[in-house]
Amino acid sequence: MNFIDINKNIVKEFPYTYGWLIDFEKIIMKDNCDIIIRDTDHYFDSIRVEVSSRLGDHETSWKYYSQIWDHISTHCCKCGSSNGVKTIGEYTLCSTVCRDCAEIMRISGVPIVGPELQLIPGLKHQSNIPMIKCRLKALDGHLFYKYSNDLYFQEGQFRVRNETSGEVVKLAGVYTGLRDWKGERIYTGDIVLAEDPVNRKFWGFIMFGNQWDKSDRDISPQWSGFCLAHGGGNFPSALCWASRIEVVGNVVQENEYAGPIPSDNDYESYSASHKESYKFSDENNLS
Numbered sequence: 001m002n003f004i005d006i007n008k009n010i011v012k013e014f015p016y017t018y019g020w021l022i023d024f025e026k027i028i029m030k031d032n033c034d035i036i037i038r039d040t041d042h043y044f045d046s047i048r049v050e051v052s053s054r055l056g057d058h059e060t061s062w063k064y065y066s067q068i069w070d071h072i073s074t075h076c077c078k079c080g081s082s083n084g085v086k087t088i089g090e091y092t093l094c095s096t097v098c099r100d101c102a103e104i105m106r107i108s109g110v111p112i113v114g115p116e117l118q119l120i121p122g123l124k125h126q127s128n129i130p131m132i133k134c135r136l137k138a139l140d141g142h143l144f145y146k147y148s149n150d151l152y153f154q155e156g157q158f159r160v161r162n163e164t165s166g167e168v169v170k171l172a173g174v175y176t177g178l179r180d181w182k183g184e185r186i187y188t189g190d191i192v193l194a195e196d197p198v199n200r201k202f203w204g205f206i207m208f209g210n211q212w213d214k215s216d217r218d219i220s221p222q223w224s225g226f227c228l229a230h231g232g233g234n235f236p237s238a239l240c241w242a243s244r245i246e247v248v249g250n251v252v253q254e255n256e257y258a259g260p261i262p263s264d265n266d267y268e269s270y271s272a273s274h275k276e277s278y279k280f281s282d283e284n285n286l287s
């Protein structure tokens with residue numbers, strides 16, 4: 001795949017389609033064709049996928065281009081579903097989404113990226129479900145943990161597989177793969193307290209994604225794919241600015257938490273009822 005006038009990171013915007021294009025390119029390479037992703041100067045559909053023939057065989061490249069177009073205009077670029085697919089805005093390649101992904105993209109605040117974007121439509125469509133450890137909230141409010149292959153979606157609700165009918169749950173965050181300095185696993189929606197090397201503190205609820213470019217403040221590259229969101233339309237902080245992090249709470253325990261993804265609204269209602277200032281657990285409470 002060739003990228004022309006465009007940053008290769010753009011593929012994060014269309015994970016399903018990118019995977020499909022990689023497989024499709026293997027087929028068309030046997031016919032001496034390559035796939036190009038290009039930012040054109042045109043206003044309409046400016047991020048474009050093209051097929052070029054190394055032999056100048058326009059008929060063949062056009063045939064493959066039509067097949068690509070048919071596929072991307074009928075499949076969600078994020079999860080691959082063909083359920084209620086629509087193109088939002090001008091860019092067919094990266095904004096053709098299914099009904100369920102469109103719902104997630106409408107959640108206010110910092111854009112949702114990361115595994116929940118595949119998990120939730122996947123559970124709803126029973127396909128392409130990423131294997132991930134999930135935090136769940138039972139109807140009585142208690143939190144527990146299951147892998148995604150123990151979950152399913154039926155009659156408008158997420159459920160845990162069991163011997164009888166399946167317990168109704170709210171999705172309440174997924175494992176980030178990170179642990180705090182005490183070894184505790186961190187899930188999306190956890191409130192994380194962070195400090196930088198000169199002991200300046202910052203905190204927020206943790207999300208996948210980081211909208212900051214590389215900067216001198218980055219000191220923990222292993223955390224560069226995450227941010228701490230602050231709600232209220234504020235720009236999130238990059239987690240990689242921190243030298244130490246600790247989980248100090250979560251937004252999903254609140255009664256108002258509706259799910260399926262911890263969001264700005266949840267953080268705002270959490271903050272309204274928790275006016276404390278946060279401390280690391282080894283800090284002197286009197287200081």
Ligand SMILES: [Zn+2]
Pocket residue numbers: 076077078079080081097098099100101102121
């Ligand atoms: Zn989708």
